[in-house]
Amino acid sequence: MLTFDAVDKSFGGRRVLDALTFDVRPGEIFGFCGANGAGKTTAMRIALGVLEADSGSVRFNGADVDAHSRRRFGYMPEERGLYAKMTPLDQLVHFARLSGIPRREAARRAAEWLERLGVVAGPRDALEKLSLGNQQKVQLIAALIHDPAVLVLDEPFSGLDPVAVDAMAEVLLQSAREGVPVVFSSHQLELVERLCDRVGILRGGRLVAEGTVDELRRAADPGRPRLSVTDVPPRWADALQGARVLAEEDGVVTLELESDRAAQAALAAAQSAGRVESFGRHEPALADIFREAVA
Numbered sequence: 001m002l003t004f005d006a007v008d009k010s011f012g013g014r015r016v017l018d019a020l021t022f023d024v025r026p027g028e029i030f031g032f033c034g035a036n037g038a039g040k041t042t043a044m045r046i047a048l049g050v051l052e053a054d055s056g057s058v059r060f061n062g063a064d065v066d067a068h069s070r071r072r073f074g075y076m077p078e079e080r081g082l083y084a085k086m087t088p089l090d091q092l093v094h095f096a097r098l099s100g101i102p103r104r105e106a107a108r109r110a111a112e113w114l115e116r117l118g119v120v121a122g123p124r125d126a127l128e129k130l131s132l133g134n135q136q137k138v139q140l141i142a143a144l145i146h147d148p149a150v151l152v153l154d155e156p157f158s159g160l161d162p163v164a165v166d167a168m169a170e171v172l173l174q175s176a177r178e179g180v181p182v183v184f185s186s187h188q189l190e191l192v193e194r195l196c197d198r199v200g201i202l203r204g205g206r207l208v209a210e211g212t213v214d215e216l217r218r219a220a221d222p223g224r225p226r227l228s229v230t231d232v233p234p235r236w237a238d239a240l241q242g243a244r245v246l247a248e249e250d251g252v253v254t255l256e257l258e259s260d261r262a263a264q265a266a267l268a269a270a271q272s273a274g275r276v277e278s279f280g281r282h283e284p285a286l287a288d289i290f291r292e293a294v295a
């Protein structure tokens with residue numbers, strides 16, 4: 001388990017992380033969300049020892065993270081750190097060797113990963129010749145090649161095409177299935193919603209919301225009731241109290257009702273005037289929850 005415990009960090013007197021506290025549990029994918037500048041990269045850099053916290057601690061399996069335990073971390077930094085002039089294979093072997101993996105085994109793993117993630121490159125192509133998405137896949141492999149015990153990934157999905165997103169997602173899911181705690185930052189909230197067991201939303205260096213997407217949904221403003229109805233006469237909704245027409249498409253009128261009372265009245269009216277297609281509360285997407293949390 002990776003634990004952030006009351007981590008504070010300021011730059012030039014401006015507080016960027018403010019008692020940041022959360023856990024990433026074994027086998028869990030944790031989505032780290034927050035507006036630009038909320039402090040996600042800073043938190044990840046502190047976990048990896050690139051920056052030092054002013055106070056608080058980051059622990060792995062209960063012990064303060066140090067240079068030794070960080071060797072078991074897989075990290076994908078925001079400022080992708082690869083050698084432009086080296087081939088993907090050579091640098092992956094190099095990174096694996098730094099982690100103590102023998103050359104043959106390193107070459108085997110690198111080739112296997114490049115194949116698995118479908119990195120498109122000629123055998124002699126330097127990294128800089130690859131498309132950005134392919135470079136990003138190489139960066140992910142660099143984070144994975146030593147079979148890390150924790151994965152910390154800073155915006156691993158940005159700029160990837162949908163097929164590459166699926167390939168990357170599958171790798172994270174597999175790591176989690178093997179019991180690895182995985183934390184990644186992203187602004188792609190549909191993806192976060194789809195992949196993550198739990199989500200944390202950071203605002204001003206504090207987690208302002210944390211939980212499974214379902215838990216966040218239950219805690220969010222449930223929104224107003226909605227009613228969709230067909231086969232009603234034109235301008236039927238004009239006579240209803242507390243109703244607002246949201247959409248009128250292909251003969252389906254969708255209303256938002258301002259109160260439960262207005263909703264019940266509209267439902268009864270719709271049942272006698274036409275055919276009710278749906279009635280209930282609109283379930284907020286993670287993007288709606290995010291907007292509410294960072295507003």
Ligand SMILES: Nc1ncnc2c1ncn2[C@@H]1O[C@H](COP(=O)(O)OP(=O)(O)OP(=O)(O)O)[C@@H](O)[C@H]1O
Nearest residue numbers: 011012016034035036037038039040041042043078
């Ligand atoms: N080395 C630094 N010196 C001074 N300020 C910094 C430094 N690193 C980060 N900051 C500031 O800390 C704040 C948080 O930045 P950080 O990169 O952690 O945010 P983020 O949540 O990762 O944002 P984004 O989604 O845009 O990547 C920002 O206001 C940033 O300008």
